[in-house]
Amino acid sequence: MFNVTRPQPGPDCSNDYHREEVIxxxxxxxxxxxxxxxxxxxxPVVEHFIPHEGDRTLEYNWNNLYCSxxxxxxxxxxxxxxxxCCDASTDVSKAIKCLCPSIPEHNVIIEAQNTSPETQNTAGLLDRCYNANNTGIRAISREALHEKLFDHYLDFIKYRRKIKDKNSTSKEKDDAKEHLENxxxxxxxxxxxxxxxxxxxxxxSGQLAVNGIMRNNYEGGCP
Ligand SMILES: [Zn+2]
Known part of the structure; x- marks a missing residue:
């Protein structure tokens, strides 16, 4: 999960949130x-952050539409x-730790970093999003998701190795650092x-500009 800034005013979605401009x-x-x-x-699917359950003020509300x-x-x-993730006062990346498994078939590791109900609920949801395989389609989509995640993880390891390799040139190390920062x-x-x-x-952590990776500096408590 990652923070975003919602543009205001948004496109008109008062009667239809599936319009091309909205998407x-x-x-x-x-x-x-x-x-x-x-x-x-x-x-993408237009996701209602707060389930609208038939309430039109939630269903056709720009501020309640998310991309999923x-x-x-x-x-x-x-x-x-x-x-x-649209709340600027909450650093969602800092609230929940996510780690790749070392084998694609294993579960993604999700750990809530504080005890607030929102963080706990979100960590539980992310655990299901990454790991659920309780239906045929979920087993298949989980496999595809994990393979993509693992491909990126292999890139991550490759760049780390390039920085660590004593035979790498300064330029190769700088390029690898840039890739990891990207x-x-x-x-x-x-x-x-x-x-x-x-x-x-x-x-x-000693090689990269880690200051500012997490935006806020709350410690332990509610984000
Ligand atoms: Zn998703």
Whole structure:
């Protein structure tokens, strides 16, 4: 999960939130990614952050529209009381640790970093988004999601190795550092993983500009 800034005013969605302008605005705002799993999504679903349950003021409300993949939209269902990635006062990347498994078949590791109900609920939801395989389609989409995540993880390891290799030139090391810093940018697929993988790695933390990886400086309590 990653923070975004919602443009105001948004496109008119008072009667139809499936208009091309609305979808394109959401894609741009969420960097072409699902707001939950951070996978790139070419056929996005318009997700209602607060389930509208027939309430038109929630259903046709620009501020309640989020960009999601089909898998996460289906898994989220009517879940509520979640961390809001559009809330500038909440650093959602810092609230939940996400780590890649070392084998694609294993579960993604999700750890809430504080005890607020929103963080706990969101960590539980992300765990299901990344790991649920309780139906045939979810087993298949989980496999595809993990393979994409693992491909990026292999890139991460490759760049780390390039920085560490005593035979690398200064330029090769600088390029590798730039790649890793790009991976931590909010626009990059699965950016929350690369932030936490750098923060947990003493060698990389000493090599990269880690200040500001997490935006806020709250400690332990509610975000
Ligand atoms: Zn997703």
């Amino acid at each position: 394109r605005s959401l894609q741009k705002m969420f960097y072409g990614k699902c707001y939950l799993c951070e996978d790139e999504v070419s056929d 993949c089909h898998r996460c939209n289906n898994i989220k269902g009517t879940a509520k009381d979640l961390l809001d 991976m931590m940018d909010v626009s990059y697929p699965f950016s929350i993983f690369w932030k936490w993988h750098v923060l947990g790695d003493a060698f990389l």
